[in-house]
Amino acid sequence: MVLLLLILQAFILWKPDRCTASLNVQCPQAIFSFGDSLSDTGNAVAAFPTTRPVEAFPYGQTYFHHPAKRYSDGRLVIDFIAQAFGFPFLAPYLQAIEPDYRHGVNFASSGATARSTTIVSPFNLQTQVNQLISFRKDFLALQNKSSGQPLLPAAESFSSALYILSIGFNDFWQNWKYNHVSFPQMEANVIPGAVQSIKTAVQELYAAAGARNFVVFNVPAMGCIPQVLSSFGSANGNDYAQNGCLLHHNNLVSLFNGQLRTALAKLRQQLPDATLFSFDYYAFHNDSVINPQDYGFYRDTTLVACCGGGGKYNDPGQSCGPSTKNICLDPFAYISWDGLHFTEGFNRLMAQALLTGKFIDPAYDLSALCYLDFSTF
Numbered sequence: 360m361v362l363l364l365l366i367l368q369a370f371i372l373w374k375p376d377r378c379t380a381s382l383n384v385q386c387p388q389a390i391f392s393f394g395d396s397l398s399d400t401g402n403a404v405a406a407f408p409t410t411r412p413v414e415a416f417p418y419g420q421t422y423f424h425h426p427a428k429r430y431s432d433g434r435l436v437i438d439f440i441a442q443a444f445g446f447p448f449l450a451p452y453l454q455a456i457e458p459d460y461r462h463g464v465n466f467a468s469s470g471a472t473a474r475s476t477t478i479v480s481p482f483n484l485q486t487q488v489n490q491l492i493s494f495r496k497d498f499l500a501l502q503n504k505s506s507g508q509p510l511l512p513a514a515e516s517f518s519s520a521l522y523i524l525s526i527g528f529n530d531f532w533q534n535w536k537y538n539h540v541s542f543p544q545m546e547a548n549v550i551p552g553a554v555q556s557i558k559t560a561v562q563e564l565y566a567a568a569g570a571r572n573f574v575v576f577n578v579p580a581m582g583c584i585p586q587v588l589s590s591f592g593s594a595n596g597n598d599y600a601q602n603g604c605l606l607h608h609n610n611l612v613s614l615f616n617g618q619l620r621t622a623l624a625k626l627r628q629q630l631p632d633a634t635l636f637s638f639d640y641y642a643f644h645n646d647s648v649i650n651p652q653d654y655g656f657y658r659d660t661t662l663v664a665c666c667g668g669g670g671k672y673n674d675p676g677q678s679c680g681p682s683t684k685n686i687c688l689d690p691f692a693y694i695s696w697d698g699l700h701f702t703e704g705f706n707r708l709m710a711q712a713l714l715t716g717k718f719i720d721p722a723y724d725l726s727a728l729c730y731l732d733f734s735t736f
Contacts, residue, residue: 382723384572386444386725386728387444387516387572388512388513388519388520389446389462389513389516389517389519390444390446390449390522391465391520391522391570392437392449392466392525393526394467394487394525395470395526395529396528397430398465398467399428399435399465399468400449400450400451400465401450401451401453402451402465402482403480404428405451412678412680412697413429414426415680416681417683418432418697419431420433421690421691430696430700432696433703434703434707436706436709437465440523442735443710443732444462444729450465451464452490458510460510461512466482466487466490467525468480468487470529471484471486471529472484472527472529473526473527473557474549474553478529478534479529479537483556484556492563495517495568502514517568519571521572522564522570522572522574523573523575525575525576525640527553527615527619531612532581534549535591535608542607542611546611550611550618551618554615554619557575557622558622558625558626561623561630562626565633571633573636574636575619575635575638576637576638576640577616577619577637577639577641578640578641579612579643580641581612582600582604582605582606582607582608583603583662584699585662585673585674585698587608588604588605588671589672589675589676590676591608592605602648602649613641620637620720623635637719637720638713638720642718643717647705651694654705654708655704656692656693656694656704657692660692660694662695663693665686666679666687666697667697668685673685673698674697690703690704711736714731
């Protein structure tokens with residue numbers, strides 16, 4: 360109850376960093392996306408074919424009706440955002456066959472971290488930023504050629520595009536799961552390093568690519584993730600919040616999110632002609648756990664994976680895949696798809712919240728400025 364009261368108090372006292380009237384917001388004609396498996400639409404599969412579970416059913420079952428190189432039963436948040444603007448799904452940067460980049464590029468890759476590490480994936484945030492800079496350089500070199508060009512964005516797209524950064528999840532998960540990094544080490548090294556990496560990425564995109572419009576996601580409530588709960592939950596019932604999430608894991612993520620918020624506020628002062636939004640992934644995720652009925656989720660499955668191997672959280676460490684027998688009948692009523700990643704239903708609601716000005720700072724309703732089409736949602 361105390362934790363809930365603190366959350367409510369923080370929400371009541373929360374104020375945007377900057378008056379929305381001063382924002383120079385434009386409707387983007389392109390989107391450039393950076394992140395991890397929560398945003399990856401095919402880069403990891405292109406780089407490491409036949410080694411990813413997303414290449415097998417039931418991934419993709421809800422929307423695509425076949426595996427679609429996404430870590431979900433259907434669309435990701437970035438898919439819904441692109442559709443709302445009337446764009447096709449963003450082509451992965453590593454797509455080899457007829458990529459359509461007219462409305463942007465997706466550089467996100469499964470396993471990516473904000474910091475420049477290669478625990479699971481070489482495509483960390485700095486690498487993804489370098490890929491965008493290289494893409495822009497190649498684009499400029501092609502401008503004066505008339506034949507053999509791929510489908511490219513308009514020249515002005517790089518400055519008017521929406522740059523979406525959603526990364527940091529693996530800086531926690533991989534260090535907890537594989538490196539066994541202690542909480543004090545996370546607090547002293549990993550968290551400030553990840554925040555600095557995101558800050559540097561924004562600065563480099565601003566300076567080298569002419570980026571002016573950003574949306575930066577913080578990290579979701581990791582203590583409410585089924586695989587985190589099944590991996591680190593205590594047998595004696597200690598360290599749990601009232602909503603069933605792991606208290607200390609969420610507190611550590613909250614520390615990161617607070618430092619990221621401070622860093623973004625400073626960037627707004629340093630880059631006055633940039634529009635820099637931050638989306639509170641954590642608050643949206645946490646609210647959906649506390650108030651599942653407001654989102655259409657089952658109250659008793661907010662911490663349970665839809666697709667898994669059984670156990671309390673339907674996830675004893677077994678990956679979702681073709682041999683999985685425990686698949687829920689209604690993924691739209693679940694938050695978690697496979698124990699680490701979210702369902703299409705959760706992603707859809709989060710995209711709607713972002714685009715209509717909820718959980719975003721400074722508060723701004725993009726649907727009031729741009730003609731957004733939610734009919735495909």
